[in-house]
Amino acid sequence: MKCLCSRLMTGVLVLVGLALGGVANADRPIVAAASDLQFALEEVAGQFEEDTGLSVRLNFGSSGNFRRQIAQGAPFELYLSADEEYVLALEREGHLVDEGVLYAIGRIVVMAPRGDPAQIVSESLEPLQERLQAGDIRRFAIANPEHAPYGVAAMEALQSADLWDAIQPRLVFGENVSQAARLALSGETQGGIVAYSLARAQRIAERSDYALIPRDQHTPLRQRMALVDGAGETARRFYQYLQGDAARDILEHYGFALPEDDD
Numbered sequence: 224m225k226c227l228c229s230r231l232m233t234g235v236l237v238l239v240g241l242a243l244g245g246v247a248n249a250d251r252p253i254v255a256a257a258s259d260l261q262f263a264l265e266e267v268a269g270q271f272e273e274d275t276g277l278s279v280r281l282n283f284g285s286s287g288n289f290r291r292q293i294a295q296g297a298p299f300e301l302y303l304s305a306d307e308e309y310v311l312a313l314e315r316e317g318h319l320v321d322e323g324v325l326y327a328i329g330r331i332v333v334m335a336p337r338g339d340p341a342q343i344v345s346e347s348l349e350p351l352q353e354r355l356q357a358g359d360i361r362r363f364a365i366a367n368p369e370h371a372p373y374g375v376a377a378m379e380a381l382q383s384a385d386l387w388d389a390i391q392p393r394l395v396f397g398e399n400v401s402q403a404a405r406l407a408l409s410g411e412t413q414g415g416i417v418a419y420s421l422a423r424a425q426r427i428a429e430r431s432d433y434a435l436i437p438r439d440q441h442t443p444l445r446q447r448m449a450l451v452d453g454a455g456e457t458a459r460r461f462y463q464y465l466q467g468d469a470a471r472d473i474l475e476h477y478g479f480a481l482p483e484d485d486d
Contacts, residue, residue, distance in 0.1 A: 252458035253280045253298060255289040257305035257446065258401035259329055259373055259418035263477040264303070267470045268461075274469070277457050285399040287370025293318055299451050300458035303465075305329060305400075306372035307447035314449065323449025326465060327479035331376050331441065332422045332433040334407045335414035339432040343414050346434045348384040354413070355389055364395045364406035364415030372444060373400035377416035379441035407431075419478040446479075 256264050261283050272278045282299070290309035293299055294316060304310050307325060314322040333351065335344050341359055343351040354360050365381075366374030374396070381387045395411075397403030400418045407415030408430055422433045450462055464470055471481055 250457055251278050251280050252300035252455055252461070253282055254301045254303065254458070254461070255293065255297070255299040256281055256283050256303040257286045257289075257372070258283045258399035259305055259420050260303060261401050261421065262424035263420055263474055263479070266473050267465065270469055270473070271461055271464050275460065275464070277460060279457065279461050283399070283401060285366070285371040287372075288399075293451060300454040301448065301450055301462055303446070303448040304372075305444060305446050306375075307445045310447040310449050318452055320450040320452055320454060323447050324466065325445055325482040326448050327446045327474050327481065329373070329376075329444035329446055330419035330438070330478060330480070331373060331380060331416055331436050331444070332419050333414065333436060334404065334417050334422055334431050334433040336408050336410065337430050337432055339414075341413040344432045344434045346436055348380065348386065348436070351414075352384065352386055352389075355386065355393075360390070360393055360413050362395050362412040363390055363393050364397060364403045364412045364417070366400040366403040366417070367396040367398060371397075371399050371403075373418050374403070376441040376444055377403075380416060380436050383440040423476070423478045 264281055268279055268281055286304040286306050286309050289302060290313060293302060293313055302310060303326065310319065310323050313319050333344055333348065335341060341354050343354050365377035368374035368378045378387065381390055395406050397406050401421060403415055404417040404421045404427060406412055407417055419435060421427055422431060448462065448465065450458060475481065
């Protein structure tokens with residue numbers, strides 16, 4: 224009998240634990256965020272938890288993939304895209320609370336491993352062209368332009384510099400811009416074009432050299448966020464927090480321009 228009671232008590236405790244875990248997860252909404260936000264948003268979420276006692280679960284990836292997943296009913300409550308068109312399309316389809324707000328404008332950089340052994344780091348991309356013609360560029364990383372806005376921007380910058388046709392056979396695509404940054408510094412490529420916000424992160428900056436690519440070389444990376452239909456209170460509070468001074472200061476630190484700075 225004692226053994227039976229013990230097993231029953233253990234079962235009750237397990238069920239209670241599962242129930243509490245479910246409640247905890249329900250109070251921690253899943254945020255779908257473009258991977259250029261990886262370091263900045265982790266910092267914002269930490270500050271949000273410190274200030275409010277509330278927490279969110281961050282899921283980083285390509286904006287295009289998240290757009291498709293949300294349309295298919297994925298359980299995200301807040302969507303931060305690197306391309307506002309994905310957000311506006313979801314709003315038109317009825318998946319979002321509203322069209323949301325513009326929260327940042329991104330930049331891109333040409334990046335190489337520290338020391339720039341291939342000598343490609345320059346905002347003009349002319350050194351990249353020279354090294355390409357010399358046969359020194361065997362592999363070059365960008366995010367996949369089929370679903371990653373930063374990949375589209377990289378493609379446009381290369382097209383603007385008349386490098387796209389020549390470099391295409393040497394391109395290595397990251398699933399998202401964060402993966403492209405890892406490839407650019409892996410030693411398996413001679414560099415890449417990635418998000419400025421990632422280059423600003425200490426763990427990447429200490430391993431790389433980079434130069435900003437002029438804004439007029441690509442379509443502006445207007446980044447928009449919106450609440451997904453059915454979003455709960457914690458997601459709504461985080462959405463508001465992202466529009467406040469603390470979050471905006473962090474975004475600026477990571478190299479994002481704020482909406483009012485967009486020319």
